[in-house]
Amino acid sequence: MASKLLDRLRRTLFKEGEVVASEPIDVPEDSFPESSELDDTECLSERLGGTLCFDGESAMESEDPDTSPVDLSPGVSSLLTCQLQESWRSLSCTVPEKLVFEVTDASVVPESSSKYVLYTIHVIQSGMFDKTPAVITRRYTDFERLHSRLRRRHGDHMERVCFPRKRLRKNFVAETIAKRSRAFEQYLTHMHSLAELRRSPTFLEFFYLGDLQAGQMLMRVGRYQEALGPLLNGLRLQEKLGCEQQGKQQPHHQQGTHWLFTLLALVTCFQELEQLGEAQEHCDRALRDVAPSPEALQQHLFHPLLIPLLQTNVRLSWKISKDKRRWEVLLQEIQDSGADVGNQPSLKEYLMKENLVESEGNTKAKVKRDDTT
Incomplete structure (x- = not known):
């Protein structure tokens, strides 16, 4: 062509x-x-x-x-x-990079006296062989909740969007499940094709926030190996959805905070598991996102986690014999400017205390689910 x-x-x-x-x-x-x-x-x-x-x-x-x-x-x-x-x-x-949303599995899951269908969806970059597809599992009520929130926040774009309706019966027959699988693929593809919805925190967090919350809970009880799975999947999802660029442009925005949290959580997990090369790699990546300009540095306008990040990266680089001069120079410049580099919280303390919430409020609020779906 x-x-x-x-x-x-x-x-x-x-x-x-x-x-x-x-x-x-x-x-x-x-x-x-x-x-x-x-x-x-x-x-x-x-x-x-x-x-x-x-x-x-x-x-x-x-x-x-x-x-x-x-x-x-x-x-x-x-x-x-x-x-x-x-x-x-x-x-x-x-033209934005196109994503493919493919339902690869739909399983009927029993739950006490009821049951529901759990859809497994692969998020894949089109136009090339995607070596790192990301995966989400969602049920009908998760999609219904997303649709309701998008209608409240972006009513003009949602007026003519079709959503599969609930049924009184035959929700668990193969034909219904297959039709809904295709409908959810088309729904996500359409949402991602609209610029305003594609950048909406409500749409983005539908994909990755659950993984970050699961990773944080596992870290809090010291299960770092298990936490790696959801955290790495959350990182891949954010990469595909463009959250990395949003994080660089608006580091203090919700998506910027979530992006940095993901990188720092991976740094901590890899450190605890003695995988220092991977820890330093993610630490270096986080620093490239939050490193201040010379003008901002002179005015003491830099990210509150910059100093502990620099200290962590210098230690990790020293342990794996990697060049650390660039970050040592930056840390010295911050110290010479009068900033207190000795009384800083550790990255682990920040990660354990960070409250990961959705943009519309506390995610701990329970959502009523329809047992017939």
Whole structure:
């Protein structure tokens, strides 16, 4: 597809190896039988995602053996390549990375005198082989609660969104479960396609917050190995949903706090399990997100966890013989500015006390569930 797009542009700009005059070109519509494929930006992004390459001479090679290459001079060829590069960068900035939501399992789970269906959903990045798919398990009432909250907060975008209704009977037959599985896939895909909903804390926390809460509870009782599973899954979910970028732009926002909590929780778990390389890697990643600018440092405007993070990273780097000079210099600059670097809480103390709540209130509030779903 990339070679066909490039060839069409060549035909438009050049004729028999020479630049065509600036007058309009009268080209019959049937000369480009596939031109309709370019009308839809999202379709174009989906079809070309990950296939356009402008490295070296391979960028100008045709993948279609039936297409004769156009003889372009080096200067003109370079100009055309630059124009294509710029167009593709602009397109990539406007089209978000697409996620695929796939229900891979739906199990009927007994619960005291009732039962419910538990849906397992894989969250996968499209356009490439995703080595780290993230997984969530949700039941009907979880989706119903999400839908209700999105309607309250984003009513204009939710007016025409269909949601699978409850049924009085046959909720556990294979046909109903299959239909609901497809409906939930389409529902999440549609929510993620809308920019306002895709960035909504209500939508984002539906995916990852339960994992962070589970990891924190396990850490509080010293079960660090078990805590790694939900914490790593929560990290992958946040990465796919774009929470990392939100955390960098707004470190004190709810999503920024959750993102940093995840990294620090992994640092602590790996430390307790004597996996120091992994601990230092996540510590270094957190520092890159919260490191202040020189101007902010002069005004003492930096993250309250910056000092304990620096101290932890320096110790970990020393233990695994990794270069730590950059962070030692920053820590010394903070100390020279008059900040107290000796009376700081440990990262573990912060993690145990942090109250992980949803944006709409305390997650400990119980939600009534319908036993017929």
